[in-house]
Amino acid sequence: MPELPEVEVVRAGLEPAVTIALITGVEVFDQRSLKRHAPAAGDFETLLTGDRMLAAVRRGKFLWFPLSSGAALVTHLGMSGQVLLREPGTAENGLLRIRLSIEHPRLGEYWVNFVDQRIFGSMAVDTLLPTPDARAGGYSGPGLERGWPPATQPAGALAASALAATAGPITAQEEAPAWLAAVPSQVAHIARDPLDPAFDDRAFFAALKRKNTGIKRAMLDQTLVSGIGNIYADEALWAAKIHYAQPTASLSPRSARLLLTEIRLVLTKALAEGGTSFDATYVNVNGASGYFSHSLNVYGQQGKPCPRCGTLIVRESFMNRGSHFCPKCQRVRN
């Protein structure tokens, strides 16, 4: 279920601990979690062991960790994935699929545990390709040309102390690292997300005009715009008063602009709340914990009154998932 805000909470939590951390060991407990790792790239464990992670980067729901070898460790949480930072020796449950042992020059030794109940997520070592527009491939934390400032900073003693241990913002005099304007090959087809400063609003609107499909399908199409999942799609559509099946080509410029604004708003709000629910006690970088379920207006609210007009929220089956909407506020227009 993690969407952009939840994945960003994970990224931000991992960033201090993995930046400049040496991978001293790799254990794969379930090969199915390597389904996105191309065997031709080489043995997963061998490729990683002895390598150093340089940063934590995110585009949409994809996470990757550029390596000193020039490759990148790509991580997708799927539906139920978590990346947990643990003290070595900590017991984990049976859903542990992959473990990296890492050694940070300041913070010491840690385990990076990839836990995934349903195995929709994965890890893979992949090559980095330059971005066509030479802009940053994704968001990798605050700093010049590294992306946009996050809504909140992760709290927690480890995170706070680690910030001082990581490299500072890139200054204009410094040369950008090679991994900055690059993206893993398996993420190259994924569009930039709506919070990416390099996201092209006009190109997005133009694509909506060209498409022959419903607006929610388009919102969930990660090659068009990334980071949006079922929950925030429903929330943004409700906020913009648009029906999920409204044909994209029929959206007025005004509606399309409003929708993009509401998408950004709902993601930003979730990001802020996810940041505040950051669990600092054991630096649990937990994709599920960041959800702001108390703030949901329509998702999972079927049978309850619409917060805007009081009409009962309806849930319809759509694309093998649920679509939640207000039948009065959100009607298909022509």
Place this chain on the structure above:
DNA sequence: CTTTCGCCCTGAGTGC
């Protein structure tokens, strides 16, 4: 080419 469908996967929840 574009668009849609069906599969992957398993713990939690439900009904009998």
Place this chain on the structure above:
DNA sequence: TGCACTCAGGGCGAAA
């Protein structure tokens, strides 16, 4: 109490 069944949905390959 136990068991069969349904549900959740991100991404991708196949089908239409």
